[in-house]
Amino acid sequence: MPTSLTDIARRLELSPSTVSKALNGYRDVSSDTREMVLRAALELDYQPSSAARDLRRGRTDRIGLFLNTTLEYVVDYLSGIIPGAVRCSQECGKRLLIYTLTDNDPGQLLQVCRAGEIDGVILFSTHYDSHTIEALLEDDFPFVVMGRYIPDERVSCVVPDYYDGTRQIMDHLLAVGHRRIAFMTRPELTTANEARLQGYLDALAAAEIARDDRLIVETRLEPDSGVAPTRQLLALTPHPTAIVAAHDLVAVDVINTLQAAGLCVPQDVAVTGFDGLRAGFRTLPHISTVQQPLERIGERVVELVNRRLNEPAAPAVQETLPVQLVLRGSA
Amino acid sequence: MPTSLTDIARRLELSPSTVSKALNGYRDVSSDTREMVLRAALELDYQPSSAARDLRRGRTDRIGLFLNTTLEYVVDYLSGIIPGAVRCSQECGKRLLIYTLTDNDPGQLLQVCRAGEIDGVILFSTHYDSHTIEALLEDDFPFVVMGRYIPDERVSCVVPDYYDGTRQIMDHLLAVGHRRIAFMTRPELTTANEARLQGYLDALAAAEIARDDRLIVETRLEPDSGVAPTRQLLALTPHPTAIVAAHDLVAVDVINTLQAAGLCVPQDVAVTGFDGLRAGFRTLPHISTVQQPLERIGERVVELVNRRLNEPAAPAVQETLPVQLVLRGSA
DNA sequence: GCAGGTAGCGAAATCGTTTTCGGAAGTGCC
DNA sequence: GGCACTTCCGAAAACGATTTCGCTACCTGC
Numbered sequence: 208m209p210t211s212l213t214d215i216a217r218r219l220e221l222s223p224s225t226v227s228k229a230l231n232g233y234r235d236v237s238s239d240t241r242e243m244v245l246r247a248a249l250e251l252d253y254q255p256s257s258a259a260r261d262l263r264r265g266r267t268d269r270i271g272l273f274l275n276t277t278l279e280y281v282v283d284y285l286s287g288i289i290p291g292a293v294r295c296s297q298e299c300g301k302r303l304l305i306y307t308l309t310d311n312d313p314g315q316l317l318q319v320c321r322a323g324e325i326d327g328v329i330l331f332s333t334h335y336d337s338h339t340i341e342a343l344l345e346d347d348f349p350f351v352v353m354g355r356y357i358p359d360e361r362v363s364c365v366v367p368d369y370y371d372g373t374r375q376i377m378d379h380l381l382a383v384g385h386r387r388i389a390f391m392t393r394p395e396l397t398t399a400n401e402a403r404l405q406g407y408l409d410a411l412a413a414a415e416i417a418r419d420d421r422l423i424v425e426t427r428l429e430p431d432s433g434v435a436p437t438r439q440l441l442a443l444t445p446h447p448t449a450i451v452a453a454h455d456l457v458a459v460d461v462i463n464t465l466q467a468a469g470l471c472v473p474q475d476v477a478v479t480g481f482d483g484l485r486a487g488f489r490t491l492p493h494i495s496t497v498q499q500p501l502e503r504i505g506e507r508v509v510e511l512v513n514r515r516l517n518e519p520a521a522p523a524v525q526e527t528l529p530v531q532l533v534l535r536g537s538a
Numbered sequence: 539m540p541t542s543l544t545d546i547a548r549r550l551e552l553s554p555s556t557v558s559k560a561l562n563g564y565r566d567v568s569s570d571t572r573e574m575v576l577r578a579a580l581e582l583d584y585q586p587s588s589a590a591r592d593l594r595r596g597r598t599d600r601i602g603l604f605l606n607t608t609l610e611y612v613v614d615y616l617s618g619i620i621p622g623a624v625r626c627s628q629e630c631g632k633r634l635l636i637y638t639l640t641d642n643d644p645g646q647l648l649q650v651c652r653a654g655e656i657d658g659v660i661l662f663s664t665h666y667d668s669h670t671i672e673a674l675l676e677d678d679f680p681f682v683v684m685g686r687y688i689p690d691e692r693v694s695c696v697v698p699d700y701y702d703g704t705r706q707i708m709d710h711l712l713a714v715g716h717r718r719i720a721f722m723t724r725p726e727l728t729t730a731n732e733a734r735l736q737g738y739l740d741a742l743a744a745a746e747i748a749r750d751d752r753l754i755v756e757t758r759l760e761p762d763s764g765v766a767p768t769r770q771l772l773a774l775t776p777h778p779t780a781i782v783a784a785h786d787l788v789a790v791d792v793i794n795t796l797q798a799a800g801l802c803v804p805q806d807v808a809v810t811g812f813d814g815l816r817a818g819f820r821t822l823p824h825i826s827t828v829q830q831p832l833e834r835i836g837e838r839v840v841e842l843v844n845r846r847l848n849e850p851a852a853p854a855v856q857e858t859l860p861v862q863l864v865l866r867g868s869a
Numbered sequence: 870g871c872a873g874g875t876a877g878c879g880a881a882a883t884c885g886t887t888t889t890c891g892g893a894a895g896t897g898c899c
Numbered sequence: 900g901g902c903a904c905t906t907c908c909g910a911a912a913a914c915g916a917t918t919t920c921g922c923t924a925c926c927t928g929c
Contacts, residue, residue: 209652209654209677252648252652252673252677253652254648254649254652254653255653256593256653256654257589257653257654257655258588258589258590258592258593258598258654259589259593261589262587262589262590262593267589274636282613282614282616282617283613285613286613289638292638293638293639302637302638303638304635304636304637304638305605305635305636305637305638306633306635306636307620307623307624307633307634307635307636308624309624309625309628317583317585318585321540321583321585322585322586322587322588323540323587323588323589324588346540346583430816430819430820431819456820459820460820463820463821463822464822466797466822467822485761486817486820488761488762489761489787489790489791489794489817489820489821490794491794491795491797491798
């Protein structure tokens with residue numbers, strides 16, 4: 208049994224109320240007793256029971272983030288997000304908790320929220336369905352969506368500028384002379400994928416290059432899933448001189464496949480990624496990519512949840528954060 | 539305000555006790571009222587307040603895992619562990635929570651444990667000091683150490699067989715004819731690193747190959763930290779024909795550096811990793827490695843915490859799990 | 870000396886559950 | 900009818916903190 212408030216009270220022959228007030232900085236307690244209490248608390252390694260505290264105060268000062276670990280991409284992305292999110296929640300006096308979902312059952316998320324385990328929740332793009340969002344709205348439970356734009360003015364979200372990022376990549380590739388540029392997209396029809404594709408198409412149009420559908424291929428995010436599409440592109444004659452991958456992890460596959468085929472990156476084929484994950488440093492050359500402001504996204508997302516907690520009436524915010532092209536060698 | 543037990547009670551004109559008993563499967567409630575209660579609970583989206591419940595029951599059915607995300611390795615390793623850990627905790631009726639530590643302050647871990655936020659905790663090798671362990675023992679708080687052997691019969695731990703893994707790698711390399719085998723180790727003096735080094739040295743001795751200290755180099759786990767040691771090894775004449783890296787992530791750097799120098803893997807230099815992380819699939823050829831039973835480690839670690847929760851008097855267990863050499867092309 | 874103020878403390882209610890205990894009503898048996 | 904059981908339900912006490920409110924001293928100023 209850990210020591211409780213009452214333990215301290217008994218030991219010092221004080222009432223629990225006084226001890227509580229001493230620990231919580233109330234002014235109606237003399238500095239003498241305050242010191243006594245603080246010393247005793249330290250000696251006994253006192254830590255208030257979070258259950259009791261949460262129950263009485265009606266909040267937990269915890270923010271949840273739900274994680275599905277089946278995708279390597281998610282883990283990698285999250286590890287970029289977390290430092291910023293943790294720092295910001297620390298500053299807000301909250302703690303950030305990561306919940307692990309079994310087989311991505313969104314019901315668990317609602318359970319945790321309704322049970323009052325957390326005050327607010329961050330929704331990662333792949334981890335919810337529209338029913339979850341509806342339920343959260345109905346419960347008036349604070350949440351923010353990360354990485355996907357939700358066309359509903361009641362929900363806050365933070366997304367990187369997918370369109371502009373792709374334009375930046377394309378403009379760079381076009382500027383250095385590429386004309387046959389392949390584009391790898393993902394099968395899911397999300398606003399993110401659409402924005403990227405649109406960036407690609409608009410850039411081509413602006414450069415007055417005709418769209419060639421054989422240069423647009425699909426790829427998934429599992430390990431090795433970038434290999435086959437790359438081979439498919441290499442089979443074209445002439446093959447593209449640049450490949451714009453949907454993600455850094457895909458770009459890794461692309462580079463490996465090209466090098467295995469005896470081609471040099473970027474001399475023979477330039478390759479670009481997207482996101483700016485750490486995986487981009489695990490190839491030689493390193494991957495030229497669009498760096499998402501990962502830490503900043505983490506910060507903003509927590510900040511928005513926190514604002515919502517402080518002023519429940521505040522309107523939802525939909526933020527697009529600027530991204531930046533970083534050239535690291537592969538293009 | 540979410541609906542509470544009392545809400546249901548009022549609506550059905552029952553007492554809170556009866557409602558609680560109906561929901562918790564007590565036998566002294568008629569099947570009629572039980573059904574009424576269950577239906578009402580469903581209609582109102584009732585979810586018991588976890589704070590109230592935890593407070594009253596004196597436990598939370600939650601297990602904590604503390605995470606420090608500064609190291610890519612940790613994230614990668616953890617994502618291998620988690621599926622098993624989550625599944626097992628699910629089966630035990632517990633929930634697995636991941637806590638994010640700011641700047642790796644072990645005091646936070648003790649706070650969370652003492653506050654009763656979780657019933658037990660899993661310590662990842664890099665996230666504690668001996669003081670934390672002492673404090674947990676003193677508090678009699680259930681915990682299990684993962685990935686590092688602790689020479690103390692009061693603490694349970696689960697570790698892969700580092701020594702045997704390295705022997706397996708070495709035996710394979712020796713069997714295919716390698717004689718100049720380099721070894722990359724990490725600067726920290728942990729039992730894991732020592733066991734690996736010993737495996738390397740014993741294998742050499744068994745093959746009657748003299749130890750050459752120039753072939754033993756140190757490397758860290760940050761991105762690119764495998765590059766310099768590899769160049770250092772390539773500067774030797776003759777250079778080693780095989781490189782045994784301390785980790786898959788290091789092996790990635792090694793392979794890239796070798797290929798960038800125009801060498802073929804594994805024809806010119808064979809490379810092996812350790813751990814069996816997903817990163818091993820992101821090179822071509824894929825990395826031959828020692829596969830840790832990651833899922834199994836996750837399972838066992840949760841299982842041990844759970845056993846400790848169910849029978850507090852049970853003795854601590856120190857488990858070494860078998861590892862397996864998997865040849866994927868790089869050696 | 871007295872009204873009004875302040876400083877310091879404790880009593881008690883409260884948060885939403887769980888769980889023990891006892892009581893009321895009904896049943897079966899002799 | 901009386902006795903022992905069973906069945907079903909509610910009252911009430913916890914769990915450990917926070918917070919409101921009121922009470923006692925003591926002080927201050929006139």
